[in-house]
Amino acid sequence: MIGMKRTRPERRQGSAVVRGDFVPDSTYDQRLLDRRGPADWLHMDPWRVLRIQAEFVEGFGQLAELPQAVTVFGSARTPQDSAEYRLGVELGRKLSEAGYAVITGGGPGCMEAANRGAAEAGGISVGLGIELPFEQHMNEYVDLGIEFRYFFVRKTMFVKYSCGFVTLPGGFGTLDELFEALTLVQTRKVTSFPVVLMGSEFWGGMIEWIRSSLAATKKISPEDLDLIHVTDDPDEAVRIIAEADRGRSGQRKDEEESVQRTVADAQ
Template sequence: MKPRSPENVYHRGPLTLRGAQVPRSTTDQRLLDDRGRTDWVHTDPWRVLRIQSEFVEGFGGLAEIGPAISVFGSARTPRDNPTYEIGVRLGAAIARAGYGVITGGGPGLMEAANKGAVEAGGTSIGLGIELPFETGLNEYVELGINFRYFFVRKTMFVKYAEGFIVLPGGFGTLDELFEAITLVQTGKVTSFPIVLIGVDYWSGLLDWLREQALASGTISPEDLNLLHLTDDPDEAVAIVAAAGSRWGPPAAEHHGTPEAQS
C-alpha cells in the first residue's frame, strides 16, 4: 500500500488527520461563517468550557466570603411547618456565631436558613441549580450563583464551608449528606463536622446504619462517629465551631461585601 501524499495530511492543533478525516473547511472558516451548523455548542469539548467557566465563577464569587457553614434541607417544607422555624433559628445562630450561611438557594428549609441569616445580620448565600421544577433563588439570598452542573455546585458547598448542618430532607439532602460523609471518611476533607438536626427524623437512618451497615461490616464503628445528632440549632453550630476553622476564629468583619473588605 502506497503512503499517503503530504497533501492528504491535515493538522488541527495536536491532531493529525488523513483521508476521510480531513475536514472540508478550516476552524476559522467555521467560526466566521454564521451560516454554519450550531450543533457544536452541544458537544463534549464545548461542555468542558462551560464546566470550566462555572468553576471560575464559583471560585471568584465565593473566595472572600470568609468562614461559612453549608445548610441542607428539603425544598418542599412549607413556611407553616415547625421545621421551617427551626431552619430560621439555625440561620440566625450561624450568623450570630460569625459564620456565613450557604444553602442551595431554593425554597423550604433552604429559604428558612437564608432568612434567619439575613434577620440576624449575617451573610446569606445561595448556590442554585438548573432544575425543571425549581426556578430562581429565594428572596433572602444576598449572594447567589446559579449552576448547571451538580458536581460543580457540590464542590462549592464543601470548599467554602467549615462543616455541614443537615435539616430534614429528601433525596437531594441525602445525596449531599452521604457525599460529605464519604469525603471525610476518605480523608479528602479534614476538620469537617457533619451535624443532623431532627432526632425523630434522622434516628431511623442512624439505626439502619448501625444495625445493618455496621453489623454487616460495610462501615466501621468510627464511621458512625462522623455524624452528630441534635434538635438544638445552637448546639449544632457549637459542634461545627468546636472543630476549628480553616480561616481562624470567625468574626463579623469576614462577612461584609468584597468592596467593604478592600
C-alpha cells in the same frame, strides 16, 4: 382579557433566564450524561469542558472573599408554617450570630429558612442554585446567589467554601448531599469537617439502620458512626461546628510553628 398576565415556562441557565419556546426539553446535566442516540456528543463534549471551566471560575471568583461559612441542606418542600422551617430560621440566625456565613441551595423550604435566619440577623446569606427541569427560584433572603448548570460544580462550591454541614430533614437531594459529605470525610478528602443532622426524630430510623445494617455487617467501621452528630438544638449544632473550626485553626497554627522551627534550625 385586557390586563391578564401571560404565564410562560421559565428556567434559569447559569447567568441566563430563558422563557417560553426558548426553554429546552432537557438540562445541561441531562445532555452531558446522556450517551443515547447519535455520536454528536463526541464532538460536543470538548466544548462543554469550557463551559464547565467557566462555571468553576465564576464560583471561585464570587465566593473567594467569604468569611468562614457553614452549608445548610434540607428539603425545598418544607412549608413556612412548619416546625422544621422555624428550626431552620433559628439555625441560620445562630450561625450568623456566631460569625459564620450561611450557604444553602438557594431554594424554598428549609433552604429559605436558613437564609432567612442569617439575613434577618444581619449575616451573610448565600444561595447556590441549580438548573432543574422544573423551575425553582432563588429565595428572597439570599444576598449572594449563583446559578449553576452542573451539579458537580455546585457540590464542589458547597464543600470548598464551608467548614461544616448542617442537614435539616429532606428528601433524595438532601440525602445525596449528606452521604457525599460523609464519604468525603470518611475517606479524608476533607478533614475536621463536622456533619450535623438536625431533627433526631426524623433521622433516628436512618441512624439505627446505619448502626444495625452497615456497622453491624462491617460495611463501615464502628468509628464511622462518630462522623455523624445528631441534635435538636441549634446552639449545640453551632457549638459542634465552632469546636471543629477551632481545632482546625489550632492544627494549622501548630503546623506553621513546626515549619518555622525547622527553618530556624536549618539556619
